[in-house]
Amino acid sequence: IYVGFDPTADSLHVGSLLPLLALKRIADCGHRPLAVIGGATGMIGDPSGKSAERQLQTAETVQRNIDGQRPSFARVLDFSPSSKAPAIMLNNADWLGKVTFLDMLRDVGKHFSVNMMIQKDSVRERLHNRDQGISYTEFSYMILQAYDFLHLFRDMGVTVQMGGSDQWGNIVGGGDLIRRCENGSESFGLTCPLVTKADGGKFGK
Secondary structure (H helix, E strand, C coil): CEEEECCCCCCCCHHHHHHHHHHHHHHHCCCCCEEEECCCHHHCCCCCCCCCCCCCCCHHHHHHHHHHHHHHHHHHCCCCCCCCCCCEEEECHHHHCCCCHHHHHHHHHHHCCHHHHCCCHHHHHHHCCCCCCCCHHHHCHHHHHHHHHHHHHHHHCCCEEEEEHHHHHHHHHHHHHHHHHCCCCCCEEEEECCCECCCCCECCC
């Protein structure tokens, strides 16, 4: 069971604690928890919950953020091999960095309908905002996250993706990609309520 974490800052925030604790409880029940840091997707930026385009970060900044976040995971998850279900930390740059643009379009993009993608909340709200809109870069984010789920399903037998409630569309996209590419195989999604600020807005790193 995995949760993805975005390295958009050098520290996690209190909103990240909820999915981290969910992973810990998953481990307590004997299931293998995976924390996936978005070294590749962090270079793009998730449009979910954002009213404007993210500022792109350099590879050096993303790596510095990853290094800054790592200690927080170790305070909640047990990575020691002797534990009942040792946690695993992965960086999606390790596999996404090897996929060519043409391969992504041919092997993954063909399974996504633009009609479906523009119905996702994260995209639809931005499309209605004429001042901001959404770039092709951020529009493509859900395809990359879906590929993460497919890769982990194939490579490590991961069958569940968890995340905040704003990630539901991305999680469903990954499950649908698995079904299409893996002969109808089942996968599952689980979301947690977002921890929000006093004004009801999403926490930002």
